[in-house]
Amino acid sequence: MPHDTNKVHVSLRHVTKTFRRAGGGQDVHALGPIDLDLKRGEFFAVVGPSGCGKSTLLEVLAGLTPVTDGTVVFEDQPIHGNVPDGVGVVFQEDACFPWMTVSDNIAFGLRQAGIPAAETARRVAAALELMGLGQFARSHPAQLSGGMRQRVCIARTLVLQPRLILLDEPFGALDQQTRLLMGEEVLRLWRETGATIFLITHALDEAAMLADRIGVMSARPGRLLEIVETGWAPDRDSTIVETPEFGQVTARLWQWLRVESMKSVGRMDRR
Amino acid sequence: MSLTRIEILGPILVSVALLAIWQCAYWLIGDIALRSPGQTVRFAGELLSRPTFWPHLVETAKAFVAALAIASLLGLTIGLLLGLGKTAGDVFEPMLIALYSIPKVTLYPILLLSFGLGLSAKIAFGALHGFIPVALFTMNAARNVRPIFLKTGRVMKLSRWDVVRKIVFPAALPEIFTGLRVGFSLTMIGTVLGEMFASQRGLGYLLMNAIGLHHVDVIMAVTLMLVLFAAVISFALLAIDRHLHKRF
Known part of the structure; x- marks a missing residue:
């Protein structure tokens, strides 16, 4: 599916989030102000030091957390603390429902949305095939590895055909090899679906x-310090890590992040 | 649901050991206070063949089933309400624990005055014993549902009722079932105790009557029936409980 990367898909203007402490404690300024445009069909990643508000930014985009100030607009509609139609989220934590089979997990959102049974079955079968889970359709999550469970969660999101996919460190709990392979899977799915992807990760x-x-992103309160363009072709895969350009991109990211990470670690030391 | 060899052999070996201890105790103490396992089983068979015995068994069964149903429904409802509502939970949890701690028999006179000397009082007394563990286990289970499941529910746009029905309840089910298992045992204790203290029918009444008349055969046979019933059901419930926990 061709990517139309000229139109703005999601727009954040002066987005700020402050958490009010109960019992009169000091408020925590977690995020912003942030201004950002995500183009339709692009793959956008956010990196930043621990505790900089990356996940808060994702929750704001998902409509799971209301902003304190500013606006978030998705497909010309403002997001107000409710998850809009067309947005799918994959979390870092294992979110598979252990009491359901793999098939039922993937079908959960479709059934909830009232999609007819035949269409649900068709989409679930396609997702099982796409994610290489066909032979585990009747298994329960406890019988699967961490990587496979995360694939189930991705499949559960994909069957809803979201136009914006938010990934909150989805491979954080996986080993390096599995992460690289899962990364390739996500790139393939991105090319096939044409969705806009917003990825939060701590891995440069x-x-x-x-x-x-x-x-x-900067140390808390998280702001966007720089946006680095990679210039990769859409049909890239994990072999890109062997190229000198890949090293240049990661070096540039680290240049920006080094000071911010030290600030973050220093803050932790003072606690 | 497949049981391991130790899960099958363990209870059998324990049962054999208990029977051996029982037989030895009978040889030591004699007919004055005990009957041997063989004599007890024979008398239990004889008791079951008497038409006068069945109304007592039916009475206890009716009281127990009704008490268990009430304890389960009441415990589940209270547990879910307290588990999902933080304020309600904070207010009522200490009261529930206090009620759990006191000997319920102290409340029996009030129940007798309220329900009269009949089936209703026994049901109420059984349910009073059983609903508290069901409520406490359900409350804790609902509170401990992983937040990521609730967040997933929000992403999937579930209503509050659907979150309870499709996420909280199934996620909490293994713990709830443990509560039901404990509730089963306590409901049975409550029902038989109720019959022992003030009743005109039922296995508890038979036991108290037999104690008064020093009918060792009846005491031993009725006790054996109660123990066997409780053991078989508890074993089945424990197997289901373990099966449910395995997936989590």
Whole structure:
């Protein structure tokens, strides 16, 4: 599916998030102000030091957390603390429902949305095939490895055919080899679906391999310091890590992140 | 649901050991206070063949089933309400634990005055014993549902009722089932105790009557029936409980 990367798909204007502490404690300014445009069909990654508000930014985009100030617009509609239609989220934590089979997990959102049974079955079968889970359709998540469970979660999101996919460190709990392979899977799915992808990650190499553009966030309160364009072709895969350009991209990301990470670690030391 | 060899052999070996201890105790103590396992089984068979015995068994069964149903429904409802509502949970949890701690028999006179000397009082007493563990286990299970499941529910646009029905309840089911298992045992204790203290029918009444008349055969046979019933059901419930926990 061709990527139309000229139109703005999601727009954030002066987005700020402050968490109010209960009992009169000091408020925590977690995020912003952030201004960002995500283009339709692009793969955008965000990297930043621990605790910089990356996940908060994703939750704001998903409509799971309301902003304190500013606006988030998705397909010309403002997001107000509710998950809009056409947005799918894959979390870092294992979110497979252990009481359901793999098939039922993948079909969950479709059944909830009232999609007819025949169409649900067709989409689930296609997703099982696409994610290489066909022979595990009747298994329960406890019988699968961490990587396979994460594939189930991705499949559960994909069957809903979201136009914006938010990935919150989806491979954070996986080993390096599995992460590289899962990265290739995500690139393939991105090319096939044409969806806009917004990926949060702490791994610079992951961001550098997958994304068209990478936003570098500052230590808390998280702001966008720089947006690095990778310039990769859409049909890239994990072999890109062997190229000198890949090293240049990760080096540039680290230049920006080094100071911010030290600030973040220093803050942790003072606690 | 496949049981391991130790899960099958273990209870059998324990049962054999208990029977051996029982037989030895009978040889030591004698007919004055005990009957041997063989004599007890024979008398239990004889008791079951008497038409006068069945109304007692039916009475206890009716009281127990009704008490268990009430304990389960009440415990589940209260547990879910307290588990999902933080304020309600904070307010009522200490009261529930206090009620759990006190000997329920102290409340029996009030129940007798409220329900009269009949089936209703026994049901109420059984349910009073059983609903608290069901409520406490359900409350904790609902509170401990992984937040990521609830977040997934929000992403999938589930209504509050659907979150309870499709996420909280199934996620909490293994713990709830443990509560039901404990509730089963306590409901049975409550029902038989109720019959022992004030009743005109039922296995508990038979036991108390037999104690008064020093009918060792009846005491031993009725106790054996109660123990066998509780053991078989508990074993089955435990197997289901373990099976449910395996997936989580």
